[in-house]
Amino acid sequence: xxxxxxxxxxxxxxxxxxxxxxxxxxxxxxxxxxxxxxxxxxxxxxxxxxxxxxxxxxxxxxxxxxxxxxxxxxxxxxxxxxxxxxxxxxxxxxxxxxxxxxxxxxxxxxxxxxxxxxxxxxxxxxxxxxxxxxxxxxxxxxxxxxxxxxxxxxxxxxxxxxxxxxxxxxxxxxxxxxxxxxxxxxxxxxxxxxxxxxxxxxxxxxxxxxxxxxxxxxxxxxxxxxxxxxxxxxxxxxxxxxxxxxxxxxxxxxxxxxxxxxxxxxxxxxxxxxxxxxxxxxxxxxxxxxxxxxxxxxxxxxxxxxxxxxxxxxxxxxxxxxxxxxxxxxxxxxxxxxxxxxxxxxxxxxxxxxx
Amino acid sequence: xxxxxxxxxxxxxxxxxxxxxxxxxxxxxxxxxxxxxxxxxxxxxxxxxxxxxxxxxxxxxxxxxxxxxxxxxxxxxxxxxxxxxxxxxxxxxxxxxxxxxxxxxxxxxxxxxxxxxxxxxxxxxxxxxxxxxxxxxxxxxxxxxxxxxxxxxxxxxxxxxxxxxxxxxxxxxxxxxxxxxxxxxxxxxxxxxxxxxxxxxxxxxxxxxxxxxxxxxxxxxxxxxxxxxxxxxxxxxxxxxxxxxxxxxxxxxxxxxxxxxxxxxxxxxxxxxxxxxxxxxxxxxxxxxxxxxxxxxxxxxxxxxxxxxxxxxxxxxxxxx
Numbered sequence: 001x002x003x004x005x006x007x008x009x010x011x012x013x014x015x016x017x018x019x020x021x022x023x024x025x026x027x028x029x030x031x032x033x034x035x036x037x038x039x040x041x042x043x044x045x046x047x048x049x050x051x052x053x054x055x056x057x058x059x060x061x062x063x064x065x066x067x068x069x070x071x072x073x074x075x076x077x078x079x080x081x082x083x084x085x086x087x088x089x090x091x092x093x094x095x096x097x098x099x100x101x102x103x104x105x106x107x108x109x110x111x112x113x114x115x116x117x118x119x120x121x122x123x124x125x126x127x128x129x130x131x132x133x134x135x136x137x138x139x140x141x142x143x144x145x146x147x148x149x150x151x152x153x154x155x156x157x158x159x160x161x162x163x164x165x166x167x168x169x170x171x172x173x174x175x176x177x178x179x180x181x182x183x184x185x186x187x188x189x190x191x192x193x194x195x196x197x198x199x200x201x202x203x204x205x206x207x208x209x210x211x212x213x214x215x216x217x218x219x220x221x222x223x224x225x226x227x228x229x230x231x232x233x234x235x236x237x238x239x240x241x242x243x244x245x246x247x248x249x250x251x252x253x254x255x256x257x258x259x260x261x262x263x264x265x266x267x268x269x270x271x272x273x274x275x276x277x278x279x280x281x282x283x284x285x286x287x288x289x290x291x292x293x294x295x296x297x298x299x300x301x302x303x304x305x306x307x308x309x310x311x312x313x314x315x316x317x318x319x320x321x322x323x324x325x326x327x328x329x330x331x332x333x334x335x336x337x338x339x340x341x342x343x344x345x346x347x348x349x350x351x352x353x354x355x
Numbered sequence: 356x357x358x359x360x361x362x363x364x365x366x367x368x369x370x371x372x373x374x375x376x377x378x379x380x381x382x383x384x385x386x387x388x389x390x391x392x393x394x395x396x397x398x399x400x401x402x403x404x405x406x407x408x409x410x411x412x413x414x415x416x417x418x419x420x421x422x423x424x425x426x427x428x429x430x431x432x433x434x435x436x437x438x439x440x441x442x443x444x445x446x447x448x449x450x451x452x453x454x455x456x457x458x459x460x461x462x463x464x465x466x467x468x469x470x471x472x473x474x475x476x477x478x479x480x481x482x483x484x485x486x487x488x489x490x491x492x493x494x495x496x497x498x499x500x501x502x503x504x505x506x507x508x509x510x511x512x513x514x515x516x517x518x519x520x521x522x523x524x525x526x527x528x529x530x531x532x533x534x535x536x537x538x539x540x541x542x543x544x545x546x547x548x549x550x551x552x553x554x555x556x557x558x559x560x561x562x563x564x565x566x567x568x569x570x571x572x573x574x575x576x577x578x579x580x581x582x583x584x585x586x587x588x589x590x591x592x593x594x595x596x597x598x599x600x601x602x603x604x605x606x607x608x609x610x611x612x613x614x615x616x617x618x619x620x621x622x623x624x625x626x627x628x629x630x631x632x633x634x635x636x637x638x639x640x641x642x643x644x645x646x647x648x649x650x651x652x653x654x655x656x657x658x659x660x661x662x663x664x665x666x667x668x669x670x671x672x673x674x675x676x
Contacts, residue, residue, distance in 0.1 A: 120460040129459055133450050139416040143423020150379065150405055150429065173416030180411055332457045333496050335519040338548060338592030
């Protein structure tokens, strides 16, 4: 005997096409024009901030930094679909989502200047700090989701992971744990086609990354990650159904810039590939949509950019005025300071090591 | 009540879970099966499957999910079936459990107790007998505790469950059922970070912990010697003060552990004593541990783990110096 043991498929969503035209049948009913303007401003902010941080890094005023340009719609669409109490679990390129969720801009700069204090306000915005070891944040998200369910809270956990991150064991372990326990966990695969120099087709032979959800027995969908309305829609739907269990959402986007400021993409990828994606720019299409509706114009674009740049400059000045206190390293290892640590701290003070 | 270490740990969990509903146990086979050593036996029936959770067979996510639970206000107690399998969750412990407090400057903390059986001597399969305490003590940020008897096991676990820190609770497999002790019915604390004199004497000092405590005791008794035998109980943070106090009195130090000798806990203790009490010593410090290679198959373990003869010979050397 032979029969089909399993049949499955992955749906792809796009609400706004590359020219800003809307598929009305999929348009999320709760999404007002004002909200789309806010999303656009938030995307613009992420792009302006990215450019500014890159310039600071090149001047030696920020450490190695992972730009997000090109991936704004994936991050902002997700952040706007989240409710206030929902919890954000980022990887390391999600400053767009972070800031849209209310992270103080000064914290962002402190982090990328290399100070732990930049992570010290993430709890206020219901988020985890930046996670650098790829994919290892996913089990945390599953555990946080378990705690919400255990306490019977209507809270969803939204975790970001990259295309490369889906190759990590922790990715599968986490969605599997979430599946078995029917947890309110939404995994956003920010598939920007590149894991440093390794392209998507060398990362997995799977036709979509969303179909990895099938192996965990949970829902998986794919969306145009440069379509902010499409991303908003699928994330909102997943959050609305989070009590029924987890969802994996693969957002198809593109890393327009380098992995981090320490690499040169021209070494490993053809410029033509990048050009192809320029036509799909996430800001351009929503900008065109808003302009066509009379909700946006050049004057508004300039005013928004000027305001954002002023905010950024103010936060940079604050972050650059930060004075690190080496004692804070010793005081935050345990809930108490063990004698052996106290002695090391005292030795550092006595020998003027920090002066 | 007169119980062995398995019973003491089970009882400590039971009493703590009754008082604090943030405590959630998770791991492989800990529910219906009660754990492969039956340490969690009966707890599923008492507390239900939301609090005693059988997980998929995946150590990294058992620890990783526990970290998430801890940051979200629970106090998880993950069990890793054997310490040899905990290396699959090593990254989560080192990269995350040990660091969230410091890298958020105290904004997020990871209160959890990771339980795992350690060390050998009971003829188990490969990867079931490791003594990995030095790895976890080296990094900082993780508290590493290892009881050597039922009384300490209950008290140390009770204390660990009150801490707002990640604690590794290493349970010597060989001591699980080796002997019983009278243990109070009610909860009590054995302080974390404080070593214990299991014997007091003046000829020399032995610093030890875990499986080696009863072996050292027997050798000292058989040889009718007078020694301070110090059971560390907590490996990290190290109770340096108690060690120095004893060494300054006896002038002779022997360190005994089952873990591999090289780059181990013994080396750390020897270095600290050399730095701070060199001139109180009347003999070179001696360390006894297992040979410096990975744990062998069970057929060879008796040639590998320090035994009474090896410890006795080390004491003779120490006293004849």
